Amino acid sequence: MLSNFKNHISARFPFMENKKLFLAVSGGLDSMVLLHLFQQLEYKIAVLHCNFQLRGLESFGDQDFIRNYCEENNISIFTTQFDTEAFAKDYKLSIQIAARELRYSWFYELLETHNFDYILTAHHADDNLETFIINLSRGTGLDGLVGIPEENDKIIRPLLPFSREEILKYAEENNIEWREDSSNASNKYLRNKIRHDLVPVLKEINPNFLKAFQKTQSYLQESNEMAEDASIMIYQQVAKEAGEEIHFNLNQLKKLPNYKPYLYQWLNEFGFLAWNDIYDLVDGQSGKQIFSAEFRLLKNRDTLILSPIAEIPEKEEFEINESDQEVNFPLKLSLCNVSHITIDSNKVIFVDAEKIQYPLILRKWQEGDSFQPFGMNGKSKKISKLFKDEKLSLIEKENSWLLCSNDQIVWVVGIRQDERFKIEDTSNKILKIELQE
Structure with missing residues (x-):
């Protein structure tokens, strides 16, 4: 197996050479074999071990076992302990999902803080088969059938082509010690039921079932890649x-x-x-x-x-004072006095500064709001009717803001100014208000 593993690493992961690698090691058969294999290949490695505190003293026994092994073999080790049950309860997660989230969050934190390059896990071919069956039983698309990816961001799974049988044989031939997880013997979890009850039947029906499955999965992967290519091409035609x-x-x-x-x-x-x-x-x-x-x-x-889904601001109204020259939240606005009107745009309005009263109020529109649209000679119009005429979507309506002076609407921001605040021949002070992108 060592020779096959070395060839597999060279062919699939040549970029790992001279990189700093974290190995996730539980102390079980698979991870101890993974650790032993990388010791033989003489890569720059360190061990990560999570104690999820789910099996009492047994969990701490695993931790001591890994720590002693690393000390004897002069391998750096990082350990942590989680109150997994409390985390799962707090966030309403299954124990398995909670453990996964805690584990990978910690993994990525260590990658960054210790400047390592990749994290390697000991998932193998039988794990892949079990995952396939779990996804199949729950209903899934191609993504769920192609199995566990060999490489996913900084996570690499170099044992995926190898079966549990091959891994066990290698461990026995090399006198590798490991810890048995007592929970693996229980059919309480779906994965264990599949492992103990279903997979043996499949292998009994066809002794080469695992190899046949791997071949099928490679075809599914090719089909998935073809579907993704087609999806990208159609997306470019349909989406903006x-x-x-x-x-x-x-x-x-x-x-x-x-x-x-x-x-x-x-x-x-x-x-x-x-x-x-x-x-x-x-x-x-x-x-x-x-x-x-x-x-x-x-x-x-x-x-x-x-x-x-937009976050609703804690405040529904925002004040703008006379001294404010810019506003950065919830919209970005600039305000300044000018001597004359320069441009005509929905993003800019010019108002008679003597007609407005401070503080100006920036707020969301409400049912029943109405204003006098600029250019309509004082005729009133409901904001809801303006939105309909402008053919705004529901999302655009929800994201619309009103700039108000003493309960009168000065500007439906970015859409229409109010007639009552327009510049006239008698205006002495001109205020320019601009919506910034």
């Missing part, structure tokens, strides 16, 4: 990025024979789960929307608009 928003042209989208897989590919990373509702949104009513934890998808006429 506008700041933090992405606008999907529904007329273009519906020309595709089957647009659903493309929507899944584009939106999956944003945490959406209600896929049937998203597909129905394409032909749904304008104004309907679907939410994930941090994003929303809005149907706006012939467009789907993806946007982050």
